[in-house]
Amino acid sequence: MAAPAAPKEALVRVEDLTIAYGRKLVQRGLSFEIRRGEVLVIMGGSGCGKSSLLRHLIGLQRPAAGRIRYGEEDINDEDPQQQARLRRGFGVSFQAGALWSSMTVGENVMLPLELIGGLGTAEREQKAREKLALVGLADQFDTEPAALSGGMRKRAAIARALALEPPLLYLDEPSAGLDPLSAARLDELMLALRDAQGATLVLVTHELPSIFAVADRALFLDAERKTMTALDAPERLLQEGPPEVREFLRRGAPVEQAATA
Ligand SMILES: Nc1ncnc2c1ncn2[C@@H]1O[C@H](COP(=O)(O)OP(=O)(O)OP(=O)(O)O)[C@@H](O)[C@H]1O
Numbered sequence: 001m002a003a004p005a006a007p008k009e010a011l012v013r014v015e016d017l018t019i020a021y022g023r024k025l026v027q028r029g030l031s032f033e034i035r036r037g038e039v040l041v042i043m044g045g046s047g048c049g050k051s052s053l054l055r056h057l058i059g060l061q062r063p064a065a066g067r068i069r070y071g072e073e074d075i076n077d078e079d080p081q082q083q084a085r086l087r088r089g090f091g092v093s094f095q096a097g098a099l100w101s102s103m104t105v106g107e108n109v110m111l112p113l114e115l116i117g118g119l120g121t122a123e124r125e126q127k128a129r130e131k132l133a134l135v136g137l138a139d140q141f142d143t144e145p146a147a148l149s150g151g152m153r154k155r156a157a158i159a160r161a162l163a164l165e166p167p168l169l170y171l172d173e174p175s176a177g178l179d180p181l182s183a184a185r186l187d188e189l190m191l192a193l194r195d196a197q198g199a200t201l202v203l204v205t206h207e208l209p210s211i212f213a214v215a216d217r218a219l220f221l222d223a224e225r226k227t228m229t230a231l232d233a234p235e236r237l238l239q240e241g242p243p244e245v246r247e248f249l250r251r252g253a254p255v256e257q258a259a260t261a
Pocket residue numbers: 021024026044045046047048049050051052053
C-alpha cells in the first residue's frame with residue numbers, strides 16, 4: 001500500500017474572519033487554509049461575498065474581525081515595508097482583467113517588473129516574453145490590448161500577474177464571459193501553472209465546469225447563513241456535501257457524476 005501523502009504546507013491561514021461593510025454583515029467565522037500547490041476555488045451564489053473574501057486575502061480590505069496570516073505574519077500588519085514584502089508573494093488578476101490600453105501587451109506585462117525596479121530593459125522584456133509564452137501569447141508582445149479577443153486579454157492579464165513569479169495567484173472570475181473553448185484553454189493554463197510551475201491558485205468562479213476541471217478543493221460561502229458551509233474536493237461535495245452545495249454543483253457537474261449524485 002502506498003504511503004499516505006504528506007499533508008501540504010499551509011501558505012495562508014484564515015482565522016475566524018468576519019467580512020462586513022459598516023453594519024452590514026457579509027460573512028463570519030471563516031476559517032480555512034490555502035495549501036501550497038493546490039487550486040482552491042471560492043464559490044457561492046451571487047452576492048455571498050466571494051470577491052470581498054478575495055479582497056481581504058490580498059489585504060485590500062481589513063477584516064471586521066479575525067486574521068489572515070501568511071506564515072506567521074498578518075497581512076494587515078501595520079508596517080508598510082512588511083506589507084509590501086508580503087504582497088510581493090502573490091499575483092492578482094481581477095474580474096475586469098484590465099490592461100492599460102495605452103500600452104502594448106508586452107509593456108503591460110513588463111509594468112510590475114518596472115515598478116519594483118532592479119532589472120534592465122532587456123531583462124524585463126525577456127521575462128515578459130517568457131510569461132506571454134506561458135499563457136500562449138508569445139506572438140502578441142507588440143499588440144495593442146484592444147486588438148486581442150476577450151480570452152486573450154484575460155490570458156495577458158494572467159501573464160502580468162505572473163510577471164513577478166509569485167508562488168501564489170489570486171484570480172477573480174478568470175473565465176467569465178468566455179466561450180467554452182477559451183474557458184477550457186484557461187482551465188488548462190491554470191492546471192499547467194500548478195503542475196509545471198508549482199503555483200498555488202485561488203480563484204473565484206461561477207463557472208461550474210471550470211470548478212470540476214481545476215479545483216483540488218472548493219469552499220462554499222452561503223449567502224443566507226453568512227458563513228462557509230463546505231470545503232472539500234468538488235467531486236466529494238457533489239456526493240456528500242450539504243444539500244445546498246450539492247444542489248449548487250449538480251447544475252454544472254459532468255453528466256456521469258450528476259447522474260450518481
Ligand atoms: N464597497 C461595498 N460597500 C457596501 N457593500 C458592499 C461593498 N462591496 C460589496 N458589498 C456587498 O457585500 C456583499 C458581497 O459582495 P461581493 O461582491 O463580495 O459578492 P460576490 O459573491 O463576489 O458577488 P458576485 O458573485 O455577484 O460577484 C453584497 O451584498 C454586496 O452588495
